[in-house]
Amino acid sequence: MNEELIISGRMNPYIDPHLEVWEWQIPLYLFLGGLAAGLLFFAAYFVMTGKEKKYPTTVKYGPIVAFIAIVIGLTALLLDLKHPLYFWQLYTTIRIDSPMSWGAWVLLIITFVSLIWIFSYLKEAFPKYNCKIGFISKLMGIFIEETGDGWEWKYPWLKTFEKYTQNNRYAWAWVLAVLSVILGVYTGILLSAFNARPLWNTAILGPLFLTSGFSTGAAMLMIMSKSHEERLSYSRIDLFLIIIELFFITHLFMGFLASSQVKVEAAHYFLGGEFTVTFWVNVIILGLVLPAILEAMELLKYKIPVIIPGLLILWGGVMFRFIMVEAGQIIRYLY
Amino acid sequence: MRYGMAIDTNKCVGCSDCVVACQTENNIPHGYARDWISETVSGTYPELALEIRSERCNHCDNTPCVRTCPTGASHVIEGGIVKVTHEECIGCGACVESCPYDARYFHPDGYVDKCTFCDHRVKNGQDPACVSVCPTYCMYFGDLDDPNSEVSKKIATRKTKVLAPEAGTKPQIFYLI
Numbered sequence: 077m078n079e080e081l082i083i084s085g086r087m088n089p090y091i092d093p094h095l096e097v098w099e100w101q102i103p104l105y106l107f108l109g110g111l112a113a114g115l116l117f118f119a120a121y122f123v124m125t126g127k128e129k130k131y132p133t134t135v136k137y138g139p140i141v142a143f144i145a146i147v148i149g150l151t152a153l154l155l156d157l158k159h160p161l162y163f164w165q166l167y168t169t170i171r172i173d174s175p176m177s178w179g180a181w182v183l184l185i186i187t188f189v190s191l192i193w194i195f196s197y198l199k200e201a202f203p204k205y206n207c208k209i210g211f212i213s214k215l216m217g218i219f220i221e222e223t224g225d226g227w228e229w230k231y232p233w234l235k236t237f238e239k240y241t242q243n244n245r246y247a248w249a250w251v252l253a254v255l256s257v258i259l260g261v262y263t264g265i266l267l268s269a270f271n272a273r274p275l276w277n278t279a280i281l282g283p284l285f286l287t288s289g290f291s292t293g294a295a296m297l298m299i300m301s302k303s304h305e306e307r308l309s310y311s312r313i314d315l316f317l318i319i320i321e322l323f324f325i326t327h328l329f330m331g332f333l334a335s336s337q338v339k340v341e342a343a344h345y346f347l348g349g350e351f352t353v354t355f356w357v358n359v360i361i362l363g364l365v366l367p368a369i370l371e372a373m374e375l376l377k378y379k380i381p382v383i384i385p386g387l388l389i390l391w392g393g394v395m396f397r398f399i400m401v402e403a404g405q406i407i408r409y410l411y
Numbered sequence: 412m413r414y415g416m417a418i419d420t421n422k423c424v425g426c427s428d429c430v431v432a433c434q435t436e437n438n439i440p441h442g443y444a445r446d447w448i449s450e451t452v453s454g455t456y457p458e459l460a461l462e463i464r465s466e467r468c469n470h471c472d473n474t475p476c477v478r479t480c481p482t483g484a485s486h487v488i489e490g491g492i493v494k495v496t497h498e499e500c501i502g503c504g505a506c507v508e509s510c511p512y513d514a515r516y517f518h519p520d521g522y523v524d525k526c527t528f529c530d531h532r533v534k535n536g537q538d539p540a541c542v543s544v545c546p547t548y549c550m551y552f553g554d555l556d557d558p559n560s561e562v563s564k565k566i567a568t569r570k571t572k573v574l575a576p577e578a579g580t581k582p583q584i585f586y587l588i
Binding site: 177273 | 443449451454455475481498503504510513515522575
């Protein structure tokens, strides 16, 4: 057999023997971004379709979790930069060619839109002013005052703004729905834009990460919700999303196996190579197939504690992103 | 004007003089490198072939590093040389991920650094540091658009290859084989 042995004299930190440029920060952000995209999309969708009464957790509390997820994700992104104090350079230009550039802009915009959304629903979400966490209570004390049966904004402009957001919820829902889909797709496109990394360089990654993000969002809402009806419908949504995800993953590997040699080798890392067990056990079995079975059983009226499929899906989502980022940096062109 | 390089793999002995010259000329921090030597042994024993190459940024025509840069710090200057503006670089790593040759690295000061074809020397009509010190004269630097330049003549008369052409970046360093 004709073999090749390549020896390189280069040993740059983070680059050799294989790339380790993106460590835990990027996959964590990809997970949190997808989660937030899912939470925000469902909130927007059920307002758009006029079902906000049936999905109270989704509409009122989901966006709060999404906002926290985005803030943690942004912090992770900042920590990932090797020149963090220069991060503002991202916002001095818009480069359509670079997914990271428009992704940064979308993240900035969606952070503010989700804040407006939370603001609009704040009175409905927390009718009583009884926050136990000291600093939040102090912070809110600047803006609000207690009244007989609840609380009210101290300043008239806040009241006017609240009225405005409440009267235009339908329009904001559309804005949020579009932005959340872009955010969800962006988590995948970020990776697929690199033609130097065979594992990432496939267009299916956008829809795959979007579906996975929505699925983790639905799982989170399933865990958070106290209404049986709401939980059951998320079980159904999740089951549907998992089936689509499995279909996309099959597509991903079929695409690799039908492509150039380097992509065939990339697929073999998952079909017998070093990532086989980690990927199949954590992502496919624990993260997708098992929760799908549990949810199907729940729909068939078996009593399943909702936390089990919910946590499994979240675990699968985290592992999927960590494995894709790690493996993508190991698999490379050889010459 | 299109700068490029031709490197004769039959003449290169892998002495690493180009590596040291680059590190001295460009003040590269200890433990880092903008150019490097790689050796490939191929075949079946006892019929083995050895190829030694001096590698660096290929200053591609189709530059994924410039495309994916979110701030515009990575850019192409006259002559097709790919450079990084240090003050605009946030160290996000997008360009590092997008290079099939892994030719970029993080400078300890936080920005991404890479081969510049020694544009500060080229401006004055000199060769890049690596080319100028090569003891076997295996490297040729010049204008690929000019058919009479030494580098163009070498590429026209010799068999050549580029690295990882399947990555689609149109590299502008040609290895004479």
